[in-house]
Amino acid sequence: MRVNKPEDFYKNVSEALAQPDLKMIIRRTTDKAETKRAEAVANFPEFENARTQGQKVKDHTIKYMDHYLAEFEKNALAQGTIVHWASTGEEASKIVLDICRQHKAKKVTRSKSMLGEEIGLTHAFDNSEMERIETDLAEHIIQLAGDPPSHIVWPAMHRSREDVVKLFREFHADPTYSEEITDLVRSARRDLRNKFLTSDIGISGSNFLLADSGSSCTVTNEGNAELTITPPKVHIVTAGIEKLVPSMAHAVPLLRLLTRSATGAEITQYNTFHNGPKRPNDADGPEECHIVLVDNGRTKMLAEGMEAMLRCIRCGACMNHCVVYKHIGGHAYGSVYPGPMGSVLTPHLDSLEVANKQTHACTMNGRCEEVCPVNIPLPTLLRSLRAQSWDKKYEPLTNRFVVQSFAIMAKRPKLFQLLSSSGVIFMKVFSRKGWIKYMPFTSGWTRNRDLIEPESTTFMHQYKKIKNEKMKKAKKGGA
Amino acid sequence: MSQKISNAGRTPSNTIECLNISEKKVGLFVTCLVNTMRPSIGFASITLLEQAGCTVEVPELQSCCGQPAFNSGDDEGTRQIAYQTIKQFENFDYVVLPSGSCAAMIKKNFIEVFKDQPEWLARAKHLADITHELLSFLVDVCQFEPNGIELDGSYTYHDSCSGYRALHVYEQPRKMLSTVKGLEHKPLNNHSECCGFGGTFCVKYSDISNEIVGEKVENVLATEADYLLGGDMGCLMNIAGKLNREGHKEITALHTAEVLAGLAPQILGGKDAS
């Protein structure tokens, strides 16, 4: 698997922009997501209320995190679930692999979880003696292709239908030769069915953890989480501690926000609440159930004033509405979480030093904040990261120099006006028929666009002239 | 002097307010792009504000709103620029800018860099309260309606992100433009999607910005309008610059204020507007 690195952002962007069809493939999904979300919001008059409520639920739980974590643990233990705590991603993925090894597992099925990617679980399995089987259709596609995910809701968004046809023909035991979506889905189902039933261990993520019952909720459209969790003897949940909510009643408004914001659906096909291992009277279910609660930078974010980001319910709306994401796609970000939310999260999961360029790849147009179902002020958070990286001097020196020189001029208005006038004279030299095609020091602009020719002198110059003339006239008239 | 004392307590301005001709003292912040690239927008703003019954003054010691520093994360630089902007403008009744993004900078962002300086925070908050984007100020505060303006042709409108999302400027320019005789509106597909300008973004990430503005240009061309209008010089320069680079001369970008002040024919004729 070729994985981009966050520190190579410039290179990743160039490569992404050079891919001829990428933009079109992304647009197909994001445009549809935008339209469907807008319809869903329009048909849900309580959206704004739900949003405020959702934000409150999250803020409250985050504020009393220690209390709810303790309550969750107590209730999960009471259900017979074994609870593990991991402070880093590595620790978390080691806990999962150790459990699998204790059970001498050969095959593990996994239902889609971005946290699994975050803690490096996919890699850990691929480097182990065990076979990892992704059961979410999109995850199945990228597993066959050997790609990392490029979106948090549609991880295979960067793959076209033509790609999928090819992959399925190559890898499925009994492939379809049709290019119809229903046939392709059938082909994947045939391939996965047997694997579900012969898996030793099922691993899932969690959309919500309910403190008052110790249960975990998963949301899917394919039912693959249920098939991942129920047949194997052992079920392991990995979840970030920010997934916590006090109770089912608190999860509901968030669930309503999540599905509408992600796909525009009122509700997903499968919303399941899992309550520990199989009880004596249960018809099915795992015999053993583990839950790994992962911190991996979350408490640090809380301490650093980034608590708003912990509200994120991973709906993907911010990336669907991001003009930058739409052009460069998810892989360019070089991290598990792309787009606006990723540009805020990655500096905390990796480090600001390696992921500061992403915080600048934003026009501050505010659309992500506008659609975020839990009101995360993404542009403000991005800017605060820029301020941190400015203080730590992570920016390229040339950028720093330009911004600082401009600020030095701007805080001296007389000098600023003088330089503006010289600027106009300078630009005039390079103007032809109202436009500047090239000029020194402006290649960032003129590489891709022309620059309009300025008027003959600055506004201030013209304004002063007119004012002086008026005063003269007034004096004459008055005399 | 003696007269002033004898009038004390009778507040002569009341008489003016009774007649509903309260005078508005407006400080015009022309913004650095208008100052250097397109002074006619500044003069158009003065014309419109005066028509709307304001007294306009342009403080000479103005420079930039501080966005390049702010968006680069240079809080100290932003503060340095903000100090003198506050000093220059805080004593007006209103401060008006012919730009959504610069107005939003003063209205929304100054307070962020003064979190730890209570005295300046209070002054920044006051400035935020009296600051307005030009087109919304004309409609919302002055209830202004342009009169007798004519321009033949059709226009499409680009909503700048700061104007649209941060300041909710949407109806105001359209309302005023609907009074222009001979001018027809052609809606722009994805009108509220960013044009890729983003201040320093467009030079830092020139190639991404280029892709974004390329798409904007496609949408603009699809309207087949004669004019592209907007309220922000940054976006207009960006879209117009891309249109010209691609050889499209059939559509001209103008600031809404230029049209409303009746300067369009002069500008299209190729003369400085002053």
Ligand code: SF4
């Ligand atoms: S930041 Fe907001 S919009 Fe983006 S994924 Fe998280 S919840 Fe969704």
